[in-house]
Amino acid sequence: MIEVSHLTKSYGKNVAVNDISFDVSKGEILGFLGPNGAGKTTTMRILTGYLPATSGRARIAGFDVFEQSMEVRRRIGYLPENPPLYPDMDVQAYLEFVARIKGISGSDIASRVDHAMEMTNLKDHRAALIKRLSRGYKQRVGIAQAVVHNPDVVILDEPTVGLDPKQIIEVRKLIKGLAGEHTIILSTHILPEASQTCDRVVIINRGKIAAVDTPENLTTQLKGSERVHLEVRGEPEALRDTIEQIEGVMKLDIEPIDDSDNLKVTVESESGTDLRGKLAAAVVGKGMELLELKAVSLSLEDIFLQLTTEEGPSPKEVAVSA
């Protein structure tokens, strides 16, 4: 449904999006995950035809987003980061206007608007002026606006930003409900959101794709190592010698815990190994006190941080508007 290949967008010397390629199949929810300024919004704007790409191609439903922009625009619904609302209009009039400019024929407008309001639970607020709605309801109007013409592709830029937890859950449910019928791309910098709502996640950092996969696969695949946390009372030097002798230890990190003789120890080993027994035996065998020991599994959050905080140019250079 969506094919993006070698898409690049630069503003002068700043490269906001750098050689991005990915595909989205019909009915899928794709999450765009990345820190602010990573290039999520820029990529979305290129897909919607709002911005031209510097180089590369993007096709939606077989149409080139630049050369056949009108065809593409008919087939997409787009919710920018700030919902594009007219505060002085009421909900129904606004949705009718959007339906009209999206090219819905006059006889279908009423039913399409009704359907969009039904989906987003706005029916009770149809006559309310948009400026009087709460942030959560405005966001719903924004989503209703993006689906009112029943587009093949729905692009949502940070759809849950600024909402309270209850509203976030509602909006996520709403998005999940849209999938199947529509192909969805949503961007977020919140990890649980990506892992809970999306079928696949594209992690994007400084304009480049760091990883593309399902949330589950990302977790296992990128979890290159097992990690064990220990808390030990003893001599740091002696402890280091002891643990380094254990077979399979890849990385060792020892630091004192404030206001005590206790040491916080992090041991990393190859994935699939379990060093907990050996560690416990070694520490206790040397006469040190083992206070705590636990295996840590990497969360998507760790992966995200790992992927996006690698060494590289300072973030300032790529901090183009998101």
Added chain:
Amino acid sequence: MKGIIAVYRREMGSYFVSPIAYIVIGLFLVVCGLFNYLILTSLIEQSVTAQMRSMQFGAPPAMDVPGLAIQNFMGVVSSIILFLLPMLTMGIYAEERKRGTMELLMTSPLTEFQIVLGKYFAALTLFVVMLAPTLIYQIIMSRYAEPGIPWGVLWSGYLGLLLLGGVLVALGTFISSLTESQIIAGVATFAVFLLLWVLDFGVKDSSSTWSDIVQYLSILRHYNDFSRGVIDTANVIFYLSLAAVGIFLTQRSLDSMRWRRA
């Protein structure tokens, strides 16, 4: 066409829910009414003196009070709209950009021309709505005028106002499309209109080649013929082409937004 109508309808709706349209129209009518009153009283005074003089010295200087009243009134209105139209046009694109709704329009299957024309005609309609009530003055005058109202002058005057308004609205919307700030758009439009007005005064009496060029370009100068009851095709074409240039520039400005955006 459907796209133009959709944009036009939304635009019209937004004019009449915001107070700005009512304020501008109200102000316009108050100022117009005031000037109409001043023009009439001074003309009537003059005609009374003229009549007395003609009785004293014999030769009767026929004075066409209704004709002069209309001519003066049209001249005044053409200046008033220079000062009021910036208030109507300043928000047309600036607001849209600031609210982020430009993003909705630009990602909808609308061409830039559809957006520009829809908005342009909505603003022009509002201008007509603003102008229409002044016809009441003329209708009232026509009932008491002696000699009768020169209707030809009246209609050509209104046609001229409409054309002049068309140019000013096109310029105003273009300036509004250049900035995100309503205030900047308003002030800049006002400054440009003021310049047009001053230009007209500055070159009135000189006669170098430059002043001829400036005179030709002066928007108000072309209006003088209309207010005297002369519809010159050259003037009509001058106004229509200026309006077209304004509309075209606005379209280019919207198009360039895609490339300028950072």
